Structure formats: structure tokens, C-alpha cells
Amino acid sequence: MKNVDWKPPLLVLAVLLGALLLIGSPSTWVTLTVAGIAMGLLIFLMASGLTLVFGLMDVMNFAHGVFIAVGAYVTVSTMKFFAAAAGADSLWANLGALVPALLAAALAGGLLGLFFERVIIRPVYGQHLKQILITTGGLIVAEQLIHVIWGPDILQLPRPAALKGSFVIGDVALEKYRLSAVVIGLAVFAAMLLVLNRSKIGLLIRAGVENKEMVEAMGYRIRRLFVAVFAAGSALAGLGGALWGLYEQSITVHIGAQMLVLIFIVIIIDGLGSVLGCFTGALLVGLVANYVGFLSPVIALGSNLLLMVFVLLWRPQGLYAVGK
Amino acid sequence: MITRLLSGDRIGSRALAVILAGILFALAFAPYLFPGTRALDVAVKVCVFVLLVASYDLLLGYTGIVSFAHTMFFGIGGYGVAIALSRMDVGWAAVAAGTLAALALSLSLSFVIGLFSLRVKAIFFAMITLAVASFFQILASQLSGLTGGEDGLTFRVPELLRTRVTAYYLVFAVALALFLVLLRVVNSPFVRVLLSIRENEFRSEALGYRTVIYRTIANCLGALVATVAGVLYALWLRYNGPNTTLDFAIMIDLLLMVVIGGMGTMYGAVIGAAIFVVAQNYLQAGMKALAGTLKGVPLLPELFHPDRWLLWFGILFVLSVYYFPRGIVGQLRAKT
Numbered sequence A: 001m002k003n004v005d006w007k008p009p010l011l012v013l014a015v016l017l018g019a020l021l022l023i024g025s026p027s028t029w030v031t032l033t034v035a036g037i038a039m040g041l042l043i044f045l046m047a048s049g050l051t052l053v054f055g056l057m058d059v060m061n062f063a064h065g066v067f068i069a070v071g072a073y074v075t076v077s078t079m080k081f082f083a084a085a086a087g088a089d090s091l092w093a094n095l096g097a098l099v100p101a102l103l104a105a106a107l108a109g110g111l112l113g114l115f116f117e118r119v120i121i122r123p124v125y126g127q128h129l130k131q132i133l134i135t136t137g138g139l140i141v142a143e144q145l146i147h148v149i150w151g152p153d154i155l156q157l158p159r160p161a162a163l164k165g166s167f168v169i170g171d172v173a174l175e176k177y178r179l180s181a182v183v184i185g186l187a188v189f190a191a192m193l194l195v196l197n198r199s200k201i202g203l204l205i206r207a208g209v210e211n212k213e214m215v216e217a218m219g220y221r222i223r224r225l226f227v228a229v230f231a232a233g234s235a236l237a238g239l240g241g242a243l244w245g246l247y248e249q250s251i252t253v254h255i256g257a258q259m260l261v262l263i264f265i266v267i268i269i270d271g272l273g274s275v276l277g278c279f280t281g282a283l284l285v286g287l288v289a290n291y292v293g294f295l296s297p298v299i300a301l302g303s304n305l306l307l308m309v310f311v312l313l314w315r316p317q318g319l320y321a322v323g324k
Numbered sequence B: 001m002i003t004r005l006l007s008g009d010r011i012g013s014r015a016l017a018v019i020l021a022g023i024l025f026a027l028a029f030a031p032y033l034f035p036g037t038r039a040l041d042v043a044v045k046v047c048v049f050v051l052l053v054a055s056y057d058l059l060l061g062y063t064g065i066v067s068f069a070h071t072m073f074f075g076i077g078g079y080g081v082a083i084a085l086s087r088m089d090v091g092w093a094a095v096a097a098g099t100l101a102a103l104a105l106s107l108s109l110s111f112v113i114g115l116f117s118l119r120v121k122a123i124f125f126a127m128i129t130l131a132v133a134s135f136f137q138i139l140a141s142q143l144s145g146l147t148g149g150e151d152g153l154t155f156r157v158p159e160l161l162r163t164r165v166t167a168y169y170l171v172f173a174v175a176l177a178l179f180l181v182l183l184r185v186v187n188s189p190f191v192r193v194l195l196s197i198r199e200n201e202f203r204s205e206a207l208g209y210r211t212v213i214y215r216t217i218a219n220c221l222g223a224l225v226a227t228v229a230g231v232l233y234a235l236w237l238r239y240n241g242p243n244t245t246l247d248f249a250i251m252i253d254l255l256l257m258v259v260i261g262g263m264g265t266m267y268g269a270v271i272g273a274a275i276f277v278v279a280q281n282y283l284q285a286g287m288k289a290l291a292g293t294l295k296g297v298p299l300l301p302e303l304f305h306p307d308r309w310l311l312w313f314g315i316l317f318v319l320s321v322y323y324f325p326r327g328i329v330g331q332l333r334a335k336t
Helices: A007-023 A026-057 A064-081 A083-087 A091-124 A128-150 A176-198 A200-210 A212-217 A222-248 A255-270 A275-295 A297-314 B014-028 B037-063 B070-087 B092-117 B122-142 B164-186 B189-199 B201-206 B211-237 B242-246 B248-261 B266-293 B306-323 B327-335
Strands: A166-169 A172-175
Touching (some): A007 A026, A007 A275, A026 A064, A026 A172, A026 A176, A026 A200, A026 A275, A064 A091, A064 A128, A064 A222, A064 A255, A083 A091, A091 A128, A128 B122, A128 B248, A128 B306, A176 A222, A200 A212, A200 A222, A212 A222, A222 A255, A255 A275, A255 A297, A275 A297, A297 B122, B014 B327, B037 B070, B037 B164, B037 B211, B070 B092, B070 B122, B070 B242, B070 B248, B092 B122, B092 B211, B122 B242, B122 B248, B164 B189, B164 B211, B164 B266, B189 B211, B201 B211, B211 B242, B248 B266, B248 B306, B248 B327, B266 B327
């Protein structure tokens, strides 16, 4: 990794240190930081697909939240199906419930993504206004269908027994679930970097974001690549929705739409189409949301808006501008 | 005379003219034609939403930008009078103060949002307005000392508005007048420029029009009219809260009304709002009956459950974006 621009990561570091000074108590700071990183990584999972899709094909999907919601709802059903294993007092039995649930959520998100790409988005390529309208329409229909299938009530999504509670080290309490979310998030990020930087498909995706016409002129079908990225991004959103549902432990159909606001902020911050920028932006949003939520709850979401304005004033093209 | 009132805006279809005249007649004599509080509530909602949808169409149809912050301005209007009337002496002075304060706030907010985000692509504008609007929604429910939080504000209105019929005619008259003003606006040279920017931004810029300025003015104008609509609705309900004016669901409803009625025509706003509001209030009864007859069939009763009426409007919305991008008005005009 040559020529990495270190300023955005340094900004994250500055936020970490600044928060330590403002909060004062190191134990609270550690708890908040872990929560912030967990939240940031989950946001990254949900946002990364959307930012690549936008970078590749200039498509903005306002119904991305649906994949998140479907992931969460599928997890509720799968966890219910494996209720015995999820409630058992053994980590392995719990994993026997959790792993199928996460896979099912990702699969559901991916399949729905394929369907969406085919039916909703394909007819309106290149027309931004219609894209916004039609994906919003898809959002309405999909949310209503979730109501039809799973009912209109708030669903509870209890965590598996082994992930309840927290580790206590000294006077620092770390929630087990948040730590596992950090581990899963980092694993997915590493896998994604590996695919993007060390494989032919990854090379084509990065080249396509940079200059679509050139890749097509070289004889590669960017459309197929796009469908693959769209489905993968939707699967990641489904996975992110499952993990976020377990984080919040209760689910309504609006879970996706609520996250979408944060995801949009991340995407605007990141410079549209940059995975590294998306990662940094998501961490910033997660950390700032948790710190400010602790320091002054009233302005928690406003803080992210301010963060966005600040980043755009600093770098109008986003943290890592993609050459276009 | 009528042509001048309509600012020369072509109706373009006999069927459309008949429908519009019918809606106008029904609204003008609503207190006498449809007795009962529920019917009058529906009529007021139609008036308010015609105004709201028409101002939104100025952005979506004429300027070609998607804003998700339109309900925010609607809410600002509502909160303006609500806060003024619950803190000051009840009277027209409070109504005026609240309205003016709300208009000033809407104007400055829409100006800043427009100037910041309209320089870039339409898609950024949509994303940024969504973020700002959701922040405002949270702010309104958090500042409970000022806004009443989730419960909203119930307030007393001036003497004159306490009789329902007078209040109705106030709403109707203001809505009609502002609608005619909007008709005047969309037939002005100013909107010609907006249309040219919508069709080809680069070329308009090359012709010497500052596109950011024009779009920002359109954004401010839409916001101001939405604010007045919020004032009217709050005065009628004598209540304002997050669910009546700020809810994201209302934003979705607005999109549906504009697209189904017909983007880029003010008459579409009238038809879209009338159909949607009436359906919202009366379709559910029909669906209830249908769901009742389908009892025992798997899944179908849930699909036709009265609460699922938005599902069908959503499908109608998607289909009309694909197949009838000019909406009902466009279809009617195409026939003649």
C-alpha cells in the first residue's frame, strides 16, 4: 500500500484523543470507543455495497434499507427456528444458531438484491430522478410486504446466551456482543480488501469505479460486474442488518430507513466509491455518534450532520476522492 | 377571465376540466355537501395537501430535484403557529407572529440547504435533505420544552376560527389563492429557465443562467408555500405534533401524490392530492370488506388488510413511474 493518504486516519485518531480529553474517565472512554467502533463497522458493512454500486454505475438505491430490514427479520425467524441452540449455555451450540442465521440473512439480502436490480433498477439506468423515485417506491412496497409476512408489531431479537453480558477488566466493562461485532466487522473488511486488492475481479471493480468506459473498451462486461457487486452489497447489507438487529435487540420495519440516514452521511463523507473512505467515514460516524450521545444526547444525530459539513468543507470531494 | 385567473395554464383535456371543476365545486361547498366532522376533515386535508403537493411539484416536476425535506418546512409552519399560540395571548397577533417566524426560519434553512447542496448532483441534494429532515424530526421530539416532544402541542385558536365552517373557508380561500399564485409562477419566464435547467443543465449554464441561483430560489419558494400549508393545517387541527406534520410517511405520501397526479403540472397536484386523501380515508373500509370475503384463503387476507393500503399505492406508484411518467393528467391529455 504505497501512497496512502494518512490524513483521514489521523482525523479518526484525533477524534479518539479529543474524546478522551472531553470525557475524562478512561474506563467510560474505552466502553464508548468499543461501542463506537462496533457501530462504525456495522455501518461500514451496510454502506460499502452502496458506495461501490454508486461508484460503478452511478446508481443510488434509496431502498438499500430494505435489505438491512430483511436481514434483521430473517435473523429473527432463523433464531426462532434454532431457539433451543440459541438459548443453550454453550458457545458452540450458540454458534450453531448464529452462523446459520447470519448466512440466511446475507443470502436473503443478496437474493432480494438480485431481484431488485433486475426489476426495479435496470429499467432506469442513467436517470437519477427516476432512480430516486422508483427505489423509494420499491422501499414502500417492500416495507409493506415485510408487514404482510412478519406482521406489524415490534419483534424481539434476543442475543444468543453466550453473547449476553460483558467482560469486566478492572473497572472497564466490555459488552461481549460488541466485541464479537468488532471481530466480524474487521474480518469482513479484511476479506473485502483482499478481494479488491488481490484478485482480478477486485481489480476490475476498482478500475470500473475509476473509469467505466475504459474497462468496457478493454472488453469486460461492466454490467455483469455491476450485478455481482449489487448482489454482494445487498448480502452485506443483509448481514449488517442481522448484526445490527442483534445489537439493538428489537426490530421494526423502519430499522433500515433509520440506518439509511447514517449510511448516506458516510457515503457523502467517503467520496463515493472508495472502500477505504467508506471504512474511515463509518468509523468516524460510529465514534462521534457514541461520544456525542454520551456527552450531550440531544444533538447526537446533529453531530453526524456537523461531521458531514466539516468533512465537506475540508475536502469537498469526500475523504478519498475517486478520480473521475 | 378564467384563462387569466389560471395564468393561461393550458388544461388541455375536456375530461380533466370536468374533473377539476368537480373537485373545486366539492371543496367550495364541502360544509354543505358533506355534513359530518369526518368529511370536513377530509376536505381540509385535501385543501392543505393540494397546496403542499403543488409546492413540491415545483421542485420535483419543474426543477427536477428530489427533496426529502419538504415535510420539514410543513412542520416548521405547524410548529410556528403552535408555539406562538400556546405561549402568547390567543389572537391574530400570535398567528401572524408565528407564521412570520416560521416563514423566516424556512426561508433561511431552505436557502442554506440549497446553496450548500444544489451545486452538486441532484442525488446529493436528495441525500442531504434526507439527513437534515431526519435531524430536524429528532430535534423536534427532543426539545420537548418548546415543541411538546412526542405529544406535540395542543393550543387555542382565535375566536373566529372556533366555528368550523369559518375555519374551513379560511383554509380553502388561502389554499385556493396560493394555488393560483403558484399557477402564475409556473407560467412565468422564471420557470421557463427552471425547465431548461431541468432538461439540460450544462446548456443553460452556457446560455448565461446561474443554475444554482435559480434552483435555490425554486427551493425557497417551495419551502415557503409548504410552511403556509403547515400553518393552515395546524390552525385547523388546533394541534401540531411530529406525527401530523413531520413524519417521514407524509413525505412518502407527497411523492406518491405528485407522481400519480402528474409531475410537472399544477393540476396534477389537485388530482393527486384529492384521490390520495380520499383513498386514505375511505379505501380502508373497502379493503376491510374485501379482506372479510377472502377469509380462509392463505396470505390474501393479509395482503388486503386495511392497514396494507399503502402497499397497493406503492405498486401503483412504481408502475406509474415506469409507464405513465406524466401521471393521470398526462394520460388524460394524451387522449385528446
